[in-house]
Amino acid sequence: MVLQGDDAAARPRLGRAPSTTHADLSHTALRLFMERGFDATTVDEIAREAGIGRRTFFRYFPSKNDVPWGDFDRLLDGMRDHLASMPDDLPLMEQLRRSILEFNRVPESEVEYHRRRMELLLHVPTLLAHSTLRYASWRQVVAEHVGRRLGLPHGDLIPQTMAWTCLGVCLAGYEQWLGDADADLLELLDEAFRLIDERIGTEAIQAHRGSHASRSARG
Amino acid sequence: MVLQGDDAAARPRLGRAPSTTHADLSHTALRLFMERGFDATTVDEIAREAGIGRRTFFRYFPSKNDVPWGDFDRLLDGMRDHLASMPDDLPLMEQLRRSILEFNRVPESEVEYHRRRMELLLHVPTLLAHSTLRYASWRQVVAEHVGRRLGLPHGDLIPQTMAWTCLGVCLAGYEQWLGDADADLLELLDEAFRLIDERIGTEAIQAHRGSHASRSARG
DNA sequence: GATACTAATGACACCCGGTGCCGTTAGGAA
C-alpha cells in the first residue's frame, strides 16, 4: 500500500499547469481528517486549506471517501502481476502469502502515515463502507488467481471463499497492528497467513475439484 | 433473513396512529427500485408513492440504504441466541453451519421477494458498500461465538478470520443462488459449508490455542 | 511579441440524501 506515485514526474505538456497534486491534496486532507475527524471535515474546508476551488477538488478525487485510498488501482495491478509471476511449483497459499505481503509493504518513512490512513479506513464507518468496493476488486484479483491455479471459474465457491478468507486475514492482521503501536505490519501478516495456511490445505481443495458441477457466478 | 415482523401486532396506545408500516413502505420502495433502479429512485418519489411526507419516510428508515435490509438487528439477535443454545459437544463448524442456515431460512412465500432484495443488496454498489456495516455486526456475532467456544478473545486472529470466512461462504453461496433461478438457497449454503468445513478443522485450531501471546483488537 | 491552441481552474446553479425544528393532526383517556 505505497502511496500514489509521481504526479510531478509527468512532463508539462500543454495548457494550464495543474495548481496542486494528488499527493499534496491528500496530505492536506488527511491532516484535517486527523484534526477534526473525517465526517466533520467538509470538502469546502479541504479545498480552502489547499488553496483550490471546491469544484477542482472533485477533479483530483472522485469523492471525499477516496482521499485516504491513494492510487489503489495501480497497487492492485502490481499485485496481479506479482501473482501471475509466481512459480507454479509453489503451493497456492504460499503464492498468496508472498504476493499479499508484497502488496502491503510500505517504505519505512511512510509507516506512520500509513498507520494513520488505515486507522481512518478501518474505524470511520463512512470509509469502512466505502472501502467495500475496493476490497471487492482486491478479492477479485485473489479469486482469479486461485481460480486459474485450481482450474476453477473464479466465481466458484472455493476461489471466492479463499478470497474472503485472505481479506479477513489481512484485515484482522491490520486490526492487531493498529492496536499495537510497536508491531510490525508485515511480520503480523506473515504470522497470520502461516497460521491460517495450515488450515486451508490446497491439496484437499484440489481433491474436490470437479466433484461438483461447477456453477459459475459473476465475480 | 425473514422480513421484519409484526408492525401491526403492537397495541395502539396513545397519540396519532401511524399512517403506514415498515412492511408497506418497504414493499413500495422495493417495487420502485426494481422498476427504475435504486439510485434513480429518489426518496421523494418513494414518499409520494406511499402517500406520506418525505420527512416521515426518514422516521421509518434511517436511510434509503436501509430499506432493503428490513429488521436485520432482530434477526441477528435470533442468530446470537441460536448459537448460544448449541450443545457444547457439537463441533464448532457444525454449530456455525446450523445457526447460519437457520439465520438464512425464509418462508416459502417470501423466497422470490428475498431473491429480489438480495439481488439489490449484492449488485448495487451503493448498497454493497452500505451493507458492510451490517456484515460487520454479523461477523461480530460469529467471532464472539467462536471466541467463546475456543477460549480466545473475539478480537483474536482465529475468531476474526473464521467470521470473515463464514461471511465469504454465505456471500459466495448467495451469488451462486442468484445466478441460478432454480437453486435452493439453504441447500446451496449447506453444501458450501460442508465443503469448506473439511478445510477448517477445529481441532487444529485448538491445538494452536495459547501458542501465541493473544493480542486483542477491538471487534 | 502577438496569436492560436489547449488544459486546468473556479464560480454558479442544481440535485439528492439527511437533519433539526416546529406547528398541525388524529387518536385515546379523563
Add this chain to the structure above:
DNA sequence: TTCCTAACGGCACCGGGTGTCATTAGTATC
C-alpha cells in the same frame, strides 16, 4: 369536551456530488 400524546408534514438548512461555462495560464506557431 378537553387534555395529552405520538405521528405527521412542511420548511429551512447542510454537505456531497455533477453539469456547464467563462476564465486563466501555460505551450507552440507565426
